[in-house]
Each structure stands twice: as structure tokens, then as C-alpha cells.
Amino acid sequence: MSPLFWISLASMSAWCWLVSAHGLFWLTGTRLPACPPPAVWPDVAVVVPARDEAALLPVSLPSLLAQDYPGRFEVVLVDDGSTDGTGALGRALGEAHPSVRDGRTVLTVCSPGEPEPGWTGKLWAVNHGIAVARSRMPGLRHLLLTDADIEHGPGSLRALVSAAESDDLDLVSLMARLRVETPWERLIVPAFVYFFAQLYPFRRVNRAGSRTAAAAGGCVLLRDEAAARAGVPGGIRGAVIDDVSLARAVKRSGGRIRLGLADGVRSVRPYPGLGELWRMVSRCAYAQLGHSPLVLAGAVAALAVVYLLPPVAVVAGVWRGDGAAAAAGGCAWALMTVTYLPMLRHYRQPVLLAPSLPFTALLYLLMTVDSAVQHARGRGAAWKGRTYARPGTAREGAGG
Known part of the structure; x- marks a missing residue:
């Protein structure tokens, strides 16, 4: 031979x-299951780190403000040193949104300043947003960490919380459906998710006894108590791949996590050419x-x-x-x-x-x-x- x-x-x-x-890893049936609603809907803070996202914020932020969530939730938009007016646009979008005007949703826009040494910009912004959320909501139970390029369907928060409460999960993460419109996106994007699943098979991530841990940073529902127990985000402050580092920290501290593919959560960020x-x-x-x-x-x-x-x-x-x-x-x-x-x-x-x-x-x-x-x-x-x-x-x- x-x-x-x-x-x-x-x-x-x-x-x-x-x-x-x-x-x-190659099967795509790992979706968020339909779960019964909790007896009492817990308080949730949505933390959105944003740096120069004025082009995408008009799509993503209103989708969060319009969440069909029966309990109390607030949105904290963290303007991470933007130069394109992201913070001002966020305030304007909030003032114009019906849910904010009639008091159903509270939007806070804040800025943490430049990161301290050892911190990546995103985690510095997330850390500041969590601190603001905790100060505003003493009874806070869950944190939804989501990116400024992610559009959520109306029932997204409800479904995430139902899954976390029903199955006693400390972290629930969904891989947002990425944009696939241009020829290069069609060639590259599905393979990106395929390779990610090969590196971190979702079924192993979701298995309690498995050491495999991963999350998709665009959509992470994190129990506040689990964040404190795992020492995040401070304990992973320098992580470039912050979503995987976050999941590892939570799982190593004894937390239960779930990762799946999303249908009602999508990224609106365009990658029109090979260069992007x-x-x-x-x-x-x-x-x-x-x-x-x-x-x-x-x-x-x-x-x-x-x-x-x-x-x-x-x-x-x-x-x-x-x-x-x-x-x-x-x-x-x-x-x-x-x-x-x-x-x-x-x-x-x-x-x-x-x-x-x-x-x-x-x-x-x-x-x-x-x-x-x-x-x-x-x-x-x-x-x-x-x-x-x-x-x-x-x-x-x-x-x-």
C-alpha cells in the first residue's frame, strides 16, 4: 500500500x-426546550456592552426594550468609549420607545471609562454594567449578557428564564443565528458554527459530569449568585475569548450550564466581504x-x-x-x-x-x-x- x-x-x-x-457535534437538535413558566418570574438585568455600535443599535436595543417578560427587568447599556454617539443614540432610542415611556421597561445608559490594566474592554464594560444592575436591583436573580449586534425575538428572555428556572441552570447560552446573505457569508459563517461545535460539542457542554464548557457570548443568561460564586467577570478579566472562559469558570465552580442553537436570537452584524x-x-x-x-x-x-x-x-x-x-x-x-x-x-x-x-x-x-x-x-x-x-x-x- x-x-x-x-x-x-x-x-x-x-x-x-x-x-x-x-x-x-454535527447534529443541530440542541435547541432550547419549551419549559413551564416559573411560579414567580425573577428579576433580570440585561447588560449590553457597546463600543461604536450606532449603526446596529436601532435594531438590537428596541428588541430588548420590547421583551414580553412578565417579571421585572431592566436594560443597562454600557457605552464603552464609543466615538460614534452610541450612548446618546441609546438614550434617544429609550426615550422614544413605548415600553420606556409608559414605565414598563427601565433603560440605564452608563460609561465605565477606559479599562484598568489587565482587563479587556468588553469584560470591563460588562463588569461595570453588572455593578450598576446590582445597585439598582437588590433582588436581582439573573443577568442577560448580550451584545449590541444581537436582535432578540419578543419571547427570548421569557424562554431563557423559563429554561434556567425549570432545570435549575446557572448559565444558559444560545448561539445566535449569524447573518448569511452575501456569498462569502454563505461560505464562511455556517462553517464557523460547525467548527465551534466540533471544538465544543454542545451535548458534552450540557452534560453535568463533563469537563467541556463553552458559551456563545452574544446571548448568555447567567444566574447572579453563580457569577459571584465563580468570581466572574473579575476572575477572567483578561480573557479574549470571554464566553468560553465564562462558561469554564461557572462549570468549575459547580454550576450547571446549557448551550444550544437559537432561532429567535440573531446577529445583525454584516460581514459582506472576505476581509471582514x-x-x-x-x-x-x-x-x-x-x-x-x-x-x-x-x-x-x-x-x-x-x-x-x-x-x-x-x-x-x-x-x-x-x-x-x-x-x-x-x-x-x-x-x-x-x-x-x-x-x-x-x-x-x-x-x-x-x-x-x-x-x-x-x-x-x-x-x-x-x-x-x-x-x-x-x-x-x-x-x-x-x-x-x-x-x-x-x-x-x-x-x-
Whole structure:
């Protein structure tokens, strides 16, 4: 047997294991179940960190103010040093919204100032928003941490609280449905969620005895008592991938968490071109690998063997007359394609995109390498004018 066959066989074996023994990561049935309402609806504070989000706030903020929630809830919009009038726009949107005018909803707009050393901007804003919420609502039970680009359906908060109260969960997180409109979004976005689920299989995340923990930062309902017990956000103040770090802290402190896919929660942030999507992934990809060159090398090798080799083996096997290698590569490619179909259906995309997953994986491999290169050049993880160095080094200057 040729070396190409043995490598192809390794890829096929890897896919057999992924399909059957990796938490059924490829299935998309992990949705928020319908739960009975609590006897008493608890107090909830919605904390929205926002930095230069004036373009998206007119969609996201009214969706929060209009929540059909029977209990008391307040919205705290944290203007994190915006230069585009985000804070003023938030106040204007609140004054114009019927639920605020008639007293059904309270909106507070505040600003924490520049982050203290060691804090990422988002977590600094979240920490300030939580402090404001606690001072306003002494009986606070839950915190909904959501981003300024997330639009919530009217029943979103009700469903999250019902799930948390019914199943005694400390953290409930939903992966918002990301925007998929342009050709590049169709190619990149479903794969982004697919790869995330492969890294953190939702079923393992939701299993009490499992060490796997993750959350989707756009929509996290966190029990206030669990936040205090886990020491967050202060305990994860420098985390670039704050959602996963938050879930880990809660689970390690004994909390029960649930992660699922959302239907009524969606991101309205556009990523029209490859450049915007590239920056979205590369800004934190190396941080996901712990800033380790060895882990990076392993990730690149794994991506190459698991995703890139199968189509190469098919073409090379046919070209060289190596039927065994072509068959093994074809089987691996087929398994890969089949596992991608549920995510494409979730995003209502053509199934003909499924065989293109190796090409998308190649783009993600290049984005990850680029992320490491940027860190090597001292640029760290950059977002909206702020740059963060790798852990253990001095934090670089923050702009804006």
C-alpha cells in the first residue's frame, strides 16, 4: 500500500471517530426546550456592552426594550468609549420607545471609562454594567449578557428564564443565528458554527459530569449568585475569548450550564466581504490555541489531515491509479460532507455547499496562521481600536 493510502486511511479513521464518538457535534437538535413558566418570574438585568455600535443599535436595543417578560427587568447599556454617539443614540432610542415611556421597561445608559490594566474592554464594560444592575436591583436573580449586534425575538428572555428556572441552570447560552446573505457569508459563517461545535460539542457542554464548557457570548443568561460564586467577570478579566472562559469558570465552580442553537436570537452584524470575516476569525484564533506554537502546529496538521487531505487523495489517487487511496479519501470526504448538511439546513443554505467544506477549512487554517503571525508581530488580538498582547506580556496601548 502506498503512503498516500495510509494517510488517507488515517483521515477516514478520524472521520469515523468524529461521526460516532465526538458528542454528535454535527447534529443541530440542541435547541432550547419549551419549559413551564416559573411560579414567580425573577428579576433580570440585561447588560449590553457597546463600543461604536450606532449603526446596529436601532435594531438590537428596541428588541430588548420590547421583551414580553412578565417579571421585572431592566436594560443597562454600557457605552464603552464609543466615538460614534452610541450612548446618546441609546438614550434617544429609550426615550422614544413605548415600553420606556409608559414605565414598563427601565433603560440605564452608563460609561465605565477606559479599562484598568489587565482587563479587556468588553469584560470591563460588562463588569461595570453588572455593578450598576446590582445597585439598582437588590433582588436581582439573573443577568442577560448580550451584545449590541444581537436582535432578540419578543419571547427570548421569557424562554431563557423559563429554561434556567425549570432545570435549575446557572448559565444558559444560545448561539445566535449569524447573518448569511452575501456569498462569502454563505461560505464562511455556517462553517464557523460547525467548527465551534466540533471544538465544543454542545451535548458534552450540557452534560453535568463533563469537563467541556463553552458559551456563545452574544446571548448568555447567567444566574447572579453563580457569577459571584465563580468570581466572574473579575476572575477572567483578561480573557479574549470571554464566553468560553465564562462558561469554564461557572462549570468549575459547580454550576450547571446549557448551550444550544437559537432561532429567535440573531446577529445583525454584516460581514459582506472576505476581509471582514477574516478579521473576525483571525483576531482570536491564536488565543483559542493558548498562544502555543506547538498547539498551532498540531492544529494545522490536524486540519490538513482531516479536512484537506481527502479531496487531495481522491484527485491524486485517480491520477496515479491508486484506487485504495482514492476510495479512502472519498469515504472521508463523504463523511465530512454528510456531517455538514445539518448545519447548512439550519442556516437554510443549499446542500451543494457541503462538498466545499475542505476549501472553507483551508481558509480557516490560513486565518489561524495569520492570527499567530499577528501575535508574533506584537499586535495581539485587536478589536475596534484596542489591541491586547498575549497573556504574560505588557498590554499594548488601547486606541479609542
